[in-house]
Each structure stands twice: as C-alpha cells, then as structure tokens.
Amino acid sequence: MTIREIAHIANVSPATISLVLNNKPGVSETKRQEILQLLNELNYSTTQRKKHPKQVRKDLLFLKFIKTGFLVEENAGFISRIMDSIECECSYYNYSLRIQVESKNLEAAIRNIDYASVDGIFVIGTELDTCDYPILEKIQVPYVVIDNSMPNFPCNSITMANEEMVNIAVQHLSTLNPPEIGYIHSLFQAQNFEERARGFRSAVQRFGLQFNAAGMFLLEPTLSGSYSGMKKYLENGAPIPKFLFADNDTLAIGCMKALQEFGYKIPEDIKIVGFDDIYLSATCTPPLTTVHVQRTMIGRYAVLLLNDEITTHNPGNIKIRISSSDLVIRKSTC
Structure with a gap:
C-alpha cells in the first residue's frame, strides 16, 4: 500500500503521513498517534523509512518523462528553460535537485524511486496521456506536474494558459x-x-x-x-x-x-x-x-507550489495556469 493510499484512508495529505513515518515535527501528537495506529492496523512497516539518518540532506527530484520525444526533446530548449528556472529557484530555497530521465516505463520508474531521500518531485507532464495519469497516484511524496493542466485528475499542476x-x-x-x-x-x-x-x-x-x-x-x-x-x-x-x-x-x-x-x-x-x-x-x-x-515563471511557481506542499501539507490540489499578453511580432507577419 502506498503513502498516498494511506493518506486517503486517514483523510490527510501524503506529506503528513511522510512526516509521521520520518518522525518529523509538523503533526499534532493526537493526529500522529492516530496515524501510527492506522499504520499498525494496515501492517505497514514504520521502520522502512528510517534507513537514512536525519542529517542526510534530502533532494527534490525532476522526473523528465519522454514518451516520443517530439515535445520534450525536439522543441528547441523549451523544457530546458523551465528546468534552468527550477534549478535557480531550488538553490534559493536551499533544495538540492537531481534529474532522472525516463523513456520506457513510467510506472517502474516511480515505483523504484528511493522515497527516503526525496522530499518532493517535479514531473514533466508534456507527453503524458490521460491513461498515464493514474500511474502518478503511486508517487509517495508531494509532487507537481509541469506543462500539463491534468484535467479531471487530482494533483498539483502548472502550465501555460x-x-x-x-x-x-x-x-x-x-x-x-x-x-x-x-x-x-x-x-x-x-x-x-x-x-x-x-x-x-x-x-x-x-x-x-x-x-x-x-x-x-x-x-x-x-x-x-x-x-x-x-x-x-x-x-x-x-x-x-x-x-x-x-x-x-x-x-x-x-x-x-x-x-x-x-x-x-x-x-x-x-x-x-x-x-x-x-x-x-x-x-x-x-x-x-x-x-x-513565461517559462521562467512556470519554473519559479512550480518550486513555490511544491515547497508549499512540502512545508504546509496542503490537503487540496492547486492547478496554476500562467498567462502572457506578450505577442512577439516579427517579420513573418509584417
């Protein structure tokens, strides 16, 4: 059973479950005991999340999913500009960021993530189909989908309007x-x-x-x-x-x-x-x-959104659309 599934049963956010599993502050003692009792009833091991000592710095993961590459790789640096902005913003918040590229099996990639060393995940959703959306439910930490509005799917996302x-x-x-x-x-x-x-x-x-x-x-x-x-x-x-x-x-x-x-x-x-x-x-x-x-803005607000989810444990889902009134007029029309 995943942390997200447990969080659904407990009516809390996955981040709250993660805080309890890692014995971190941010959860009332009453709620902590309720969750621990639920974990015990579900036979979920509370020791499996304690493999790394507390002093190990955690990362944010940038999961770059490539299905065909038409849009993620072929679009002349579009995604790279967003990644650059995210790296800059992560540095400001003192997060370390590592990048993982997956071009074959998204489900396996998500399943094999070492969640003990990851606080949150950015998922490039440019080439995600609706049939791929449920796979994201297996992510065990807060995450934000970038470059896809993810209609009718409960998650945090950010894209252009x-x-x-x-x-x-x-x-x-x-x-x-x-x-x-x-x-x-x-x-x-x-x-x-x-x-x-x-x-x-x-x-x-x-x-x-x-x-x-x-x-x-x-x-x-x-x-x-x-x-x-x-x-x-x-x-x-x-x-x-x-x-x-x-x-x-x-x-x-x-x-x-x-x-x-x-x-x-x-x-x-x-x-x-x-x-x-x-x-x-x-x-x-x-x-x-x-x-x-506004690719730089998309990257910046993606970090703000994920940081907010990690630190405040918002139980809702926030979907952001970044608009722009900038039409760059060049010689193809005049």
Whole structure:
C-alpha cells in the first residue's frame, strides 16, 4: 500500500503521513498517534523509512518523462528553460535537485524511486496521456506536474494558459483582415495541443474569421516532420490560406521552409504565427511572430507550489495556469 493510499484512508495529505513515518515535527501528537495506529492496523512497516539518518540532506527530484520525444526533446530548449528556472529557484530555497530521465516505463520508474531521500518531485507532464495519469497516484511524496493542466485528475499542476494565449495570436491575425485563416495542428496528441485547438476555434468565432477543414494541416511536431509533411500537402496541390496559426514554433518553422521551397514568400504571400517563442523563432528566416511563454515563471511557481506542499501539507490540489499578453511580432507577419 502506498503513502498516498494511506493518506486517503486517514483523510490527510501524503506529506503528513511522510512526516509521521520520518518522525518529523509538523503533526499534532493526537493526529500522529492516530496515524501510527492506522499504520499498525494496515501492517505497514514504520521502520522502512528510517534507513537514512536525519542529517542526510534530502533532494527534490525532476522526473523528465519522454514518451516520443517530439515535445520534450525536439522543441528547441523549451523544457530546458523551465528546468534552468527550477534549478535557480531550488538553490534559493536551499533544495538540492537531481534529474532522472525516463523513456520506457513510467510506472517502474516511480515505483523504484528511493522515497527516503526525496522530499518532493517535479514531473514533466508534456507527453503524458490521460491513461498515464493514474500511474502518478503511486508517487509517495508531494509532487507537481509541469506543462500539463491534468484535467479531471487530482494533483498539483502548472502550465501555460493555452486557450487565452492562442486568442492573442488569432487576434493579431484578425487585425490584418484575412479572407480566411488556416491552422497547422500537431499529429501527436497532447493536452496542450488539445487546449490550443479549442482556443483556436473559439477565437475564430470570436473575431468572425473564416476557417474550414481544408485549411487544417496535420503534421508531426518536429522540424523535419513538419517540413516533410507540409511538402506532401504542397505536392498534392493543397490550397494554402494566406494566414496561418501553428500549434508551436517548431511546426511553424518547418512549414515556412517547405512553403519557401515551393516559391511562397513570407510574409508577402503567407503570414504565419507560432506559439512558445523558442530561440529558433528569432533566428529563422524570416523571424517568426509568436506567443511568448513565461517559462521562467512556470519554473519559479512550480518550486513555490511544491515547497508549499512540502512545508504546509496542503490537503487540496492547486492547478496554476500562467498567462502572457506578450505577442512577439516579427517579420513573418509584417
């Protein structure tokens, strides 16, 4: 039985169970005795958490889960910027941080964590599917999922406000009076892309724009995949709307290269807006107009959220969406 399951039975947070198991302060004596009695009734060993002496400094763990790598590894430093911010913030709070990469069996990775030496865990949820969510219930310490809103699943999470931020991009295109608008959408399903798709459709209606199914281009969210995928559309004679929004910058940049090879000029013939503001968006040709994501803020608030869970043992779940009003206008639209 896991600590989270015991916490559910005791109607307390997993952090409270951890405090009792490790004989730490922060729990009333009455509640401590109640939990110890429950642990005894459940035949849960209270000695298995005492392998390390108290003076051993504990870590925070950054669990980088990679299912395909399309979004975690291929998105030109997007996750790395969040990691840098987390490392900086952990140093401020005097936490040590270690990184674990898992690309095969998430459940086994979580099961094999040495929880006696970990106070809390950051989980990169970019490529988590809904079928993966229940696996996280096996985590025995406080954790925060990053880059996934984790809808309808009880956990702490932090990500960007996708729908609001897509609205900013589409609003910019609407000011250019497009006859119609197209959408470059990821073939790989992810929670962020689902939310951006909803945001796109909502914004199209809000600003009275024209969009139809023929104007949606489904592409692999890598530079090579979006480039080759758009080339196939072009080779098959697909009509290309003069205004395009892409789910992320990687998709937009790959598409621009294909369009340019087929003689399209950007922005004269086609204007395009991306999402994320990765470093390549400022150096590609032409530089890409894009929605800036506050990655540093996501990292900072992830640490604040996890630290709060560890120190105050909040029994609820907090889901944070970081918004941004920053549309970085570059030469792909002007």
